[in-house]
Amino acid sequence: MPSRRPHVVPDPKKRALRGALALIVGLALSAPRAASTQQKPPADGSALASELMRLAASQDVKGFHVGVEAIEIDTGRVLVAAGEHQALNPASNEKLVTTITALALLHPEHVFETGLYASTSRGPVISGPVVLRGYGDPSLGTGDLYEMALELKKQGIKRIDGGIVVDQRFYDEQTTPPAFEQQPNEWSYFRAPVAAVSLDENVVVGMVRPGGGEGAVVQFWPPGFVDVEGTVKLSDGGGDTVRMALGPAEADPKRMKVVVGGSIPRETRAIPHVKRVNDPQLLAGYALKAIFQDMGIEVRGEVRNGSPAAGTLLAKHKSLPLAALLLRVGKNSDNFYAEMIFKALAGERAKRPAGSADAADLAMKFLAKIGALDAGVAVKNGSGLFDANRATAHELATLLRWAYREPSIQPELLTQLSIGGADGTLHGRFKAEHARRAVRAKTGTLDDAIALSGFVLAPPGRSPVAFSILINNCKGRTAQARGFADRLVEKIAKDLWGGAG
Numbered sequence: 001m002p003s004r005r006p007h008v009v010p011d012p013k014k015r016a017l018r019g020a021l022a023l024i025v026g027l028a029l030s031a032p033r034a035a036s037t038q039q040k041p042p043a044d045g046s047a048l049a050s051e052l053m054r055l056a057a058s059q060d061v062k063g064f065h066v067g068v069e070a071i072e073i074d075t076g077r078v079l080v081a082a083g084e085h086q087a088l089n090p091a092s093n094e095k096l097v098t099t100i101t102a103l104a105l106l107h108p109e110h111v112f113e114t115g116l117y118a119s120t121s122r123g124p125v126i127s128g129p130v131v132l133r134g135y136g137d138p139s140l141g142t143g144d145l146y147e148m149a150l151e152l153k154k155q156g157i158k159r160i161d162g163g164i165v166v167d168q169r170f171y172d173e174q175t176t177p178p179a180f181e182q183q184p185n186e187w188s189y190f191r192a193p194v195a196a197v198s199l200d201e202n203v204v205v206g207m208v209r210p211g212g213g214e215g216a217v218v219q220f221w222p223p224g225f226v227d228v229e230g231t232v233k234l235s236d237g238g239g240d241t242v243r244m245a246l247g248p249a250e251a252d253p254k255r256m257k258v259v260v261g262g263s264i265p266r267e268t269r270a271i272p273h274v275k276r277v278n279d280p281q282l283l284a285g286y287a288l289k290a291i292f293q294d295m296g297i298e299v300r301g302e303v304r305n306g307s308p309a310a311g312t313l314l315a316k317h318k319s320l321p322l323a324a325l326l327l328r329v330g331k332n333s334d335n336f337y338a339e340m341i342f343k344a345l346a347g348e349r350a351k352r353p354a355g356s357a358d359a360a361d362l363a364m365k366f367l368a369k370i371g372a373l374d375a376g377v378a379v380k381n382g383s384g385l386f387d388a389n390r391a392t393a394h395e396l397a398t399l400l401r402w403a404y405r406e407p408s409i410q411p412e413l414l415t416q417l418s419i420g421g422a423d424g425t426l427h428g429r430f431k432a433e434h435a436r437r438a439v440r441a442k443t444g445t446l447d448d449a450i451a452l453s454g455f456v457l458a459p460p461g462r463s464p465v466a467f468s469i470l471i472n473n474c475k476g477r478t479a480q481a482r483g484f485a486d487r488l489v490e491k492i493a494k495d496l497w498g499g500a501g
Helices: 011-028 047-056 091-105 142-154 283-294 322-330 335-349 356-369 393-404 410-416 478-497
Strands: 065-072 078-082 113-118 130-134 164-167 203-210 216-221 226-230 233-235 243-248 256-261 263-265 271-276 303-305 312-318 439-446 449-456 465-472
Touching: 065 393, 065 478, 091 322, 091 335, 091 356, 091 393, 091 410, 091 439, 091 449, 113 142, 130 283, 142 283, 142 312, 164 283, 203 226, 203 256, 203 263, 216 226, 216 256, 243 271, 283 303, 322 335, 322 410, 335 356, 393 410, 393 449, 393 465, 439 478, 449 478, 465 478
Parallel strands: 130 164, 164 303, 226 256, 233 263
Antiparallel strands: 065 078, 065 465, 113 130, 113 312, 203 216, 203 271, 243 256, 439 449, 449 465
């Protein structure tokens, strides 16, 4: 954020800014608008007003469905509002609802626990199963399983006779979040399913590297879950032409089989291929079995799901606090983290097993409680992926203003939002001096939706601004829509900081 003294803008210019901003948005709307959004051109003739008028006349924004609201946080004064009650697809701006609801209901210090249990006392042989039980930790990794398995080895355990039971009772059995079924054949990591015990974001990573002879070596991580068939050849030139066909393993449909083909250059380094799993409910169990065997702990019996009695706790892993985990949601727009935390809302605050519909109900009730629920708002999933949710600019701007004024939430929310011109999904935007680091916001991008909601921080003596910009009907013109949103926010930042950029 610039360190110079704030530039105090005279009241007439502030009025011109508000009027011109509303005019820009008003001309962008393709749907009928209420009379309150029909602004007359500002009459003071300022350079800023003229610049906004030229922007408003641009053909780039014609045909979009737009909702905008910007509010002074200290006073509640609305700087611009147009189409603000129009229910639109918010894309990843839905993550703001997930994030703020989670901070409010679970609290920033909340941690997710995962444990290993056994019904028998400790000793060299566990006669029954080892139970892996979790409560929705989105960050659980293979390394964490190694640490818990090491605890058993330190306790002198050498054999497990009852196999491994994965206890998924904290979540219901619906592992595909709402609307994710719209792309059932998409195997990319961003569409990963969710489960109470999840591992490595429920994706598998296939490392393809040159090996001996004419074939490449193909290995998958986490261990123990993927069978590999086929061959990847080595070539003397060209690029990576590796093909991977995924499906259930023939011997055990709960595991995966990958049929590989194609080639990689003989001199290349290892090439990762990241794919989501189809059914995550036993992924961590098979990985744990492979880890035990790697450590010299023999496992007899199968890997299965179940909900046995609590038993004796043998080892436990705790996640980082919720506030730290949310960095992945805000700065990286991580869909998996968002859906896991969203569903955990229901498990911790409503009922178990937790369902996405329960979490959505909690979020809607929270919005209503703080006065942010607007007509047409619909919460279906926690990430904003695909065509599921509906939000309004008024809802999100009101939600953001409420969160900024809450001491227990504001610092954590500002920390996890992307910083204009510096990091996250805004690292390449808002680089002008008056906007760099002053803009803290969440982006949103789908084929037909662009969104940007967050804050413009202010110098001493001025009020920060909460804003929301939702744009739909922009397929094929997302760059223009994003540019329009950025220009609006830049004008607010310039007004607050008096920059010349």
